[in-house]
Amino acid sequence: MGYNSSLFILNDAWHLAHENPKDFVQAVASNVINLGSVDRFHYLDSQVDAIGHTAKSFGFKNHANPFAAMTCEHADWHELLLVGGNYATVIGKTYAGNRGHHTREDVKRDLNAILAEYNMKVVDIE
Numbered sequence: 001m002g003y004n005s006s007l008f009i010l011n012d013a014w015h016l017a018h019e020n021p022k023d024f025v026q027a028v029a030s031n032v033i034n035l036g037s038v039d040r041f042h043y044l045d046s047q048v049d050a051i052g053h054t055a056k057s058f059g060f061k062n063h064a065n066p067f068a069a070m071t072c073e074h075a076d077w078h079e080l081l082l083v084g085g086n087y088a089t090v091i092g093k094t095y096a097g098n099r100g101h102h103t104r105e106d107v108k109r110d111l112n113a114i115l116a117e118y119n120m121k122v123v124d125i126e
Contacts, residue, residue: 005032006070006081008088013066024060031058031069078110091119 007028009017017024059067070088073079078101079093092114100108111122 002075002076005072006079007032008068008083008087010063010066010086011120013060013063016061016063016066020061027058027060028067028069031056032072035091044077080111080114 057068060066068088070081070090073093076095076097077093078096080091080093082089094110094113096110099106101110108122115121
């Protein structure tokens with residue numbers, strides 16, 4: 001398994017990516033690759049989320065921060081993201097090994113592992 005990355009996009013700048021696809025792909029690649037480096041937690045233009053991940057926002061054309069490279073984790077880790085308010089936050093992550101998250105029970109298992117950090121759990125409603 002490899003590494004997975006998440007990209008947060010503010011839709012009001014999406015037209016710039018559409019008009020400049022080659023430049024956009026290059027900007028995304030250089031910023032996501034940087035997240036995987038040793039210095040992934042040391043950025044001037046960054047915000048630290050609930051569990052210490054750094055989201056690196058980056059400008060593109062005439063927008064200062066329309067995109068953010070959110071995570072770069074090995075595929076064995078499952079992460080939960082909360083998106084809204086022009087930002088995305090990694091709520092938590094859990095080691096899943098080679099297990100998927102394709103069934104309701106898989107999702108419940110991963111959510112409970114992540115929510116345990118908040119002293120919460122998912123319960124079935126009868």
